[in-house]
Amino acid sequence: MLRNASEPWHLIVLLGVCVLVFGSKQLPEVARGVGKSMRILKAETRALHPDPPHPAASRPDSREP
Template sequence: MFSGGVRPWHIIVLVVVLVLLFGAKKLPGAARGLGQSLRILKSETKTLRDEMKSDSDEEPADDAKADAKHAREPLNNKTIDGEASAVEDLRDKKKA
């Protein structure tokens, strides 16, 4: 249905429709506003990329390293039993 790409007559029809909708006097202002919006978008995306790159280049903090090490350690039965007894103690306190 839409094969063949954009042809010159497509652009002409688009320009005619834009002139009829907005008028010849308002089109330069609209184009200027669109250009400013695109420049702002481009600068913001560049800033975000730079921030993401600088964040990934930094070494993680000691707390983050300790958390990551703790997360990789497997749970053992002692830890699970200790947590289970702590939960049971809390339930008993709540009932009393």
């Protein structure tokens, strides 16, 4: 169903619709806002899932007596 969804003319039409809806002067502000939102979302999802312990830290070192 979505095999041909990323053809170049689809992106051109999408960009044209965005320019018509938001105007060419507000597009950088909209893009900045989306970028900030994505960074916040990524930081929050990282905070929900703590990092697993490093595998080398839990493995005993064979060099120690």
